[in-house]
Amino acid sequence: MNFCSACGATVSFRIPQGDSLPRHVCDTCGEIHYSNPKLVVGAVAEHEGKILLCRRAIEPRLGLWTLPAGFMENSETTADAAARETLEEACARIEVVDAFSMVSIPHISQVHLFYRARLPEPVFAPGEESLDVALFDEQDIPWDELAFRSVRLALEHYLADRRAGRFIFHSDDLAMEPVKSM
Ligand code: ZN
DSSP states (O other): OOBOTTTOOBEEEEOOTTOSSOEEEETTTOOEEOOOOEEEEEEEEEETTEEEEEEESSSSSTTOEEOSEEEOOTTOOHHHHHHHHHHHHHOOOOEEEEEEEEEEEGGGTEEEEEEEEEOSSOOOOOOTTEEEEEEEOGGGOOGGGBSOHHHHHHHHHHHHHHHHTOOOOEEEEOOOOOOOOO
């Protein structure tokens, strides 16, 4: 950030009085511009035992499979966000059940939250951000072509809990991925 969104003057990156972390502070009007983690919300939607996945039409991870998920919007609940993202990315109307997997990813300042959901009718289609949408049996899930580690975790937790016959809440932290040699 270079300029204040309140008055247009330049900002400094410094620790405001009484604070403990550096912030973008306006040199003119004194406005403090906070930057906080973003919440990504998604859904594991099941229809007759199969799980709804989307193949990404956008970067990052274009062409890889993911659960419908995206950044939460202002003025909605997390359950609303899960349903909205599934409608946008998979053109599917789900019944949200409960949150079950939360993943903190501090190096990118994000928290990913996944809901369990039911897809009452097998009606879906690729939304703007998807190349393809499909229902997968457990044995057909494309584990080697998943877009995000939080998605892999959510799917692993979901399937393990389903096998165990009970769902619990899972909380994980992800550290930065080691750099792979090309
Ligand atoms: Zn200002």
